[in-house]
Amino acid sequence: MTLDIVGFGALNVDKLYRVNRIARENEESFVTGLTESCGGSAANTIVALGKLGLRTGFVGKLADDREGDLHLEKFKKWNIDTGGIVESKEGRSGRVIGFVDQEGERALYIDPGVNDELELDEIDVSYMREAEFLHLTSFVGERPFLHQCSIVKKITGSVKISLDPGILYARKGLDSLKPILSRAKVVLPSQAEVNILTGEDYRKGARRLIEEGSEIVAVKLGEKGCYVTDGEDNFLVEPYKVEVVDTTGAGDAFSAGFLYGLIKGNNLRKCGEIGNFVASKCIEKSGARAGLPSTLNLG
Template sequence: MRKEVIGLGALNYDVLYVVERIAKGGEEVGIIDVKKAPGGSAANTIVALARLGVDTGFVGTVGNDEEGKWILEDLMEEGVETRIKKREGYTGAAVAFVDARGERALYILPGVNDRLCIEDVDREFVNHTKILHTSSFVNREQLEMQRELAKRIHNKTKLSFSPGMLCFKYELDDLTELIERSEVVFISADELKSLVKKEDYERGTELLLDAGARIVCVTLGGKGCYVADSSTGESHLIDAYPTDVVDTTGAGDAFAAGFLFALLRDKSLYESGKTGNLVASFCIREYGGRKGLPYKKFIPATLQKGARKQKINYRHRLTQINTDDKNQHDKTKINLRKSV
């Protein structure tokens, strides 16, 4: 049976230290609490989708240790079908420090994640899904594996790409093969700025659309999200849902889940972005990337309130907006591919 979404990414054992504040160089800061949970960006998104009732699967690798066993058991308990390679070595780990404002510092130990290769990927499994969602690994070998897989998967399988930390390590040209194959690219404003070297997220979004992505979703933290679709010329800036922020870990992963959930249900670009914001708002109410993730029963009622639509224009780099035309500022759909 064909899956709706299969994830491919690092599987990590997360250790979260709740601290008074993020320490500066040479400073000693107290630890308030310690929390442990399974993690990994793509895996967080897949677990969130599974809780929303989406038929999911996951491809990855863990070590032959207790942490790897725990991660596998957790995925199965969430209803995720797995194709996980167990190998000698230690499971990947992520150590995070989170302060009272919900801000964090993150350190990654890849473990056996840096040994995942194309031969570990069940081609029949990933070819029988509507969407393959993949996120960043630490080492370049896995980026090359992702590029190769993008070439090999069936053209009916749509790619969803969340580059994450890759944006701080590589140039846009290094990721173009994955971006141009992607139905959706999920990226934070900071990641986008680092990748395209542009301060303006609208301009940065345009560059990713020009690179071949059909849809680009930029998460803006407390400001919500900006979403744009090159096939329709549509773009929206959508407010975040007001909530008490405890920890921002996994917020982008949760947003991706909400957006894909709505997209699979043939919702509009705006409604998909709104749903992404909603799922992310649940995530950040709790420590860790999964504890706060909502189940489907919470989605319909809360979708009716919280976010507010802002009508904006997509600014093409060679198109001057006529500021004298007041009607221009009321459009939410314009042509992204204007001739020049």
């Protein structure tokens, strides 16, 4: 089966506690609510694209437990192909404990579980070769990251690579990411991640990522929208103004909208607008997926 896009990243179940404020060391806070939902950066993006009607699939690892069953149930709901998911009879599926304050800001703690036990020989490379895009996001452990680098080298031809590095991969530095950056059709970092990777502001940093081989860089600027460049043209795209409930998953939602625009053949500015729109719908509700749209009404 030919797919528009396959995601490859960690699979986690997120327990998000709403708190009056996020406590620092030697401080206290109190809980005002709790939600539980499936997460993982690539998974959130793929679910968003599935809701928008694209043909999607996933590569990752789950345990035979309640959390693993929950992921498979949610993927099935949005017709996401699970042919690339490895199911382990031992261990536990990945989990995240998060704290979200009254302004929608968050702090996350990751328990990777079997995500970091994914072996190279468990991954079906031919499954990825059937997709137009392969979308990569971070793992906590080094082993699955090296598998991603290895697979990117093996996949040639028509498969386009997209990378949403997250803070975890940004901290690895440019040299570690070069195998992926040199093959990337698009890189989708936050402003902070660009600074960590390059030591530059988002404009100079995006140019540096282009120099490393990425064709397009779309920098997430939060409440300022996004900055998009292909090394020749560049655009600062204004955000949609909405009431922020929870920023969890906003970056993943942006990536989904931007990739949707690329897959549908839109220009870079339009891709940025779609990314901002999908992110704006995400942050209007609690959790990474509850607010994701099934239609695009950009206004």
